Amino acid sequence: MNRNGRRLSALIALAVAGVVLALLPRVAGSYALVWISLLCVYLTLAASYDIVGGYMGYMNLGHSTFFGLGAYGTAILLNHGQPLAVAAAGGMVFTAGFAALVSYPLFRLRGAYFALATFGMISLMKVLSNNLRDLTGGSGGISTPPGDHTIGAYYLSVLIAFATLIVSYRVSRSRFGLALFSIREDEEVARAFGTPTNLYKSLALVISSIPASLIGGTYVWSVTYISPPAVFGLEIALSPIVMAMLGGTGTLLGPLLGAVFLTSCQELLWTKLPYLHLTIYGMIMVLVGLFLPGGLVRTAWFRPELDRLGLGEKISYPDLS
Amino acid sequence: MSVDIIQLLVGGILLGGIYGLAAFGLSISFGVLNILNLAHGEFLMLGSLVSYSAFVLLGINPFVSAVLVIPLFVVFGVGFYLLLLKPVSDKPPHQLLVASILVTLGISLAIEDLTAFFWERPVTGIAYSLPAIELGHVVISSLRLSILLFICVLAVLLQAYLKRTFVGRAIRAITQSREGAKIVGVPIAHISGFTFGLGVALAASAGVFYVTLFTVTPVIGIPLTVKYLCVVVLGGLGSLVGSVVGGLILGLSEVLTAYYFGAEWSPCIAFVLLISILIIRPSGLFGIEG
Numbered sequence: 001m002n003r004n005g006r007r008l009s010a011l012i013a014l015a016v017a018g019v020v021l022a023l024l025p026r027v028a029g030s031y032a033l034v035w036i037s038l039l040c041v042y043l044t045l046a047a048s049y050d051i052v053g054g055y056m057g058y059m060n061l062g063h064s065t066f067f068g069l070g071a072y073g074t075a076i077l078l079n080h081g082q083p084l085a086v087a088a089a090g091g092m093v094f095t096a097g098f099a100a101l102v103s104y105p106l107f108r109l110r111g112a113y114f115a116l117a118t119f120g121m122i123s124l125m126k127v128l129s130n131n132l133r134d135l136t137g138g139s140g141g142i143s144t145p146p147g148d149h150t151i152g153a154y155y156l157s158v159l160i161a162f163a164t165l166i167v168s169y170r171v172s173r174s175r176f177g178l179a180l181f182s183i184r185e186d187e188e189v190a191r192a193f194g195t196p197t198n199l200y201k202s203l204a205l206v207i208s209s210i211p212a213s214l215i216g217g218t219y220v221w222s223v224t225y226i227s228p229p230a231v232f233g234l235e236i237a238l239s240p241i242v243m244a245m246l247g248g249t250g251t252l253l254g255p256l257l258g259a260v261f262l263t264s265c266q267e268l269l270w271t272k273l274p275y276l277h278l279t280i281y282g283m284i285m286v287l288v289g290l291f292l293p294g295g296l297v298r299t300a301w302f303r304p305e306l307d308r309l310g311l312g313e314k315i316s317y318p319d320l321s
Numbered sequence: 322m323s324v325d326i327i328q329l330l331v332g333g334i335l336l337g338g339i340y341g342l343a344a345f346g347l348s349i350s351f352g353v354l355n356i357l358n359l360a361h362g363e364f365l366m367l368g369s370l371v372s373y374s375a376f377v378l379l380g381i382n383p384f385v386s387a388v389l390v391i392p393l394f395v396v397f398g399v400g401f402y403l404l405l406l407k408p409v410s411d412k413p414p415h416q417l418l419v420a421s422i423l424v425t426l427g428i429s430l431a432i433e434d435l436t437a438f439f440w441e442r443p444v445t446g447i448a449y450s451l452p453a454i455e456l457g458h459v460v461i462s463s464l465r466l467s468i469l470l471f472i473c474v475l476a477v478l479l480q481a482y483l484k485r486t487f488v489g490r491a492i493r494a495i496t497q498s499r500e501g502a503k504i505v506g507v508p509i510a511h512i513s514g515f516t517f518g519l520g521v522a523l524a525a526s527a528g529v530f531y532v533t534l535f536t537v538t539p540v541i542g543i544p545l546t547v548k549y550l551c552v553v554v555l556g557g558l559g560s561l562v563g564s565v566v567g568g569l570i571l572g573l574s575e576v577l578t579a580y581y582f583g584a585e586w587s588p589c590i591a592f593v594l595l596i597s598i599l600i601i602r603p604s605g606l607f608g609i610e611g
Contacts, residue, residue, distance in 0.1 A: 238426075279430065279435055282430035282431035285427030
């Protein structure tokens, strides 16, 4: 199949998926809609994590900070009587500004130091959201105006997840994305060849923070209540990263595959097993780290298929000038 | 007022000594293995639980168990290294980072969750005390003083071990230059396993003191690892003196923050310190490579 034929079939597949997802609320019950919304939350977080964690190779373990900040920002603005669009935009601007601010000190670290420092950022946010009671409601959490937003949240989540995948694809096929790959492979060489590494690293962090904050805003609008452990807890922090790792970082389909696989597992297992969720996540992380550091997409079953679809790592750059 | 300050300083120095001891364990194992062990805080927690159980069930004095846990956790750490870290350390460098973070963080989550599941009473503290010493108006518990003395003795022994013995010199050599050490014939794999065991044992030993002074819950591990990172960045890699100084700075600032701003703010200070060092002196107070 030639290049245009592949592109056409990919577009047809996307259109079919779009129509099915758009018509789903007419036939499916609210259980399925809530499940797909949750899947889209995880997918958005995993795919936006991958821009920094996969493309650039900086393990940002604190990615859920952006989710939580977006959720808190949106909730506070909603409680001040703002409409959802204004509230979510406000949360997004706040989160992106925060990401731009912390990127300066954090990117002075590398490797494991960076991973641990970003991980520490989550606990800082948890302490702040517990202590600033006037603003965040403290450990009691914060409620937003009630209402049944299941269908609205479903469409918004699907839209944001889809937009995140598009952004991720566009980034990976751009000059900017190429710079991020080169930072991952060798930062000194990239800088020596004239890549503005500091600027691009901050920019990548800001870009990855935007989808996370938007999906956080959608999430709080639909569940109408959040508390510090719900948005700054370990499970929401680590499950998107585990999904991206399990699927395969640095590829478009890795986070998608990991998110679908792990969210389905959660749905089947978690209801039967009320404890030890973190143990299972931990064991998956250990097994992936020991035996599957490239993720599922780099195994022998998936790799040829992805390369055939033009979504693998063999990227042909059509026009970068 | 000044009495309060002195009490605070003593408390801060003590906390700092415990941090320094445990952070030095993290620092040498990172220096030798090139793997940042994110499960390090969990070993402090496990050391605390072991000594608590030994105290409650067998009536073993915490000072005795602080010595006893060292060989126990050296063996445990070597086993951990052989089973989980040795296979990872053979990977090429770009996979090493991701794989090591996944493995150590995964183990840390599993330990935390399993401990919380099996430990019925999560909050524990040893009811062990010695008569207090009164100097003028300053009351210093002699338990705290003896712990401080014990940590000092341990640090001196450790420093002597690193400077005088073959293994200690090998550890420092690998930290300074891995390739150079390999060329002159240092058995890197053996030393790596033992160093990791030693690091784990230091954390566990610090955990014994931790439980005599503070309450221990299964979830303290990961926040503690972040604090050790702060100490390592403050004090520099592989230097015992640096770790102790970094630990003292962190311990004192935590205690002073809790006194002046309220106890709920003291968990923030490690992160604030870390960020401020990175902005002011990116190479760390004692000059390490970021």
